[in-house]
Amino acid sequence: MVPTTVLVADDHPLFREGLSRAVLAHPYLELVAAVEDGRQALSAIRGFLPAVAVLDIEMPLLSGLRILESVVADGLAVAVLLVSSHVDGATVHDAMAAGAAGFLAKDVGAKQIGEAVAAVGRGEVVLSSTAASSLAREVRDGTPARPELSLSERELDVLGMIADGRSAPQIARDLDLAATTVKTHLRSLYAKLGVADRAAAVAVAMRRGLLR
Secondary structure (H helix, E strand, O other): OOOEEEEEEOOOHHHHHHHHHHHHHOOOEEEEEEEOOHHHHHHHHHHHOOOEEEEEOOOOOOOHHHHHHHHHHHOOOOEEEEEEOOOOHHHHHHHHHOOOOEEEEOOOOHHHHHHHHHHHHOOOOEEOHHHHHHHHHHHHHOOOOOOOOOOOHHHHHHHHHHHOOOOHHHHHHHHOOOHHHHHHHHHHHHHHHOOOOHHHHHHHHHHOOOOO
């Protein structure tokens, strides 16, 4: 049986070591990288293309959720399993809606982590008991409606163009705008969408039905 390749990312050395050991202890998992921040994690995911990426949801530079959004936007065949010390229903809901393959609380044991990673590698969706309970309460109590975004016609044009993969200079040329004006539109878009880069902007816009 071909082992499932796994990347782990956590900024806490002890928990990163624990995740790594849990993966190494499983007979059908192969650890390809263990990194300490979000930027390293996204770079390693793009470089190694592991079958599963196990990510702490709160990391320096890029959060696990932002990395998930980039993985989805880039169309990478990488299943993302998120882990967190703080498992609230809204966070679990947002993670699963964004395309996560699973969500674990950090209080689970090493054996459960290994089994969860292996299950995600097989295409299953996995929630630890704490995450499942929090998600159930969130659904039962009702998820507050997200406020509608007010994007200008020009911002929608720019959004569509970055979704098509066009660079800022190309957008400026196609819309007959100054480069500084395009940058202003991009900053405004990122602020309204609550993101920091174009990949995340496209992912959020797709989820919210903003792309034409």
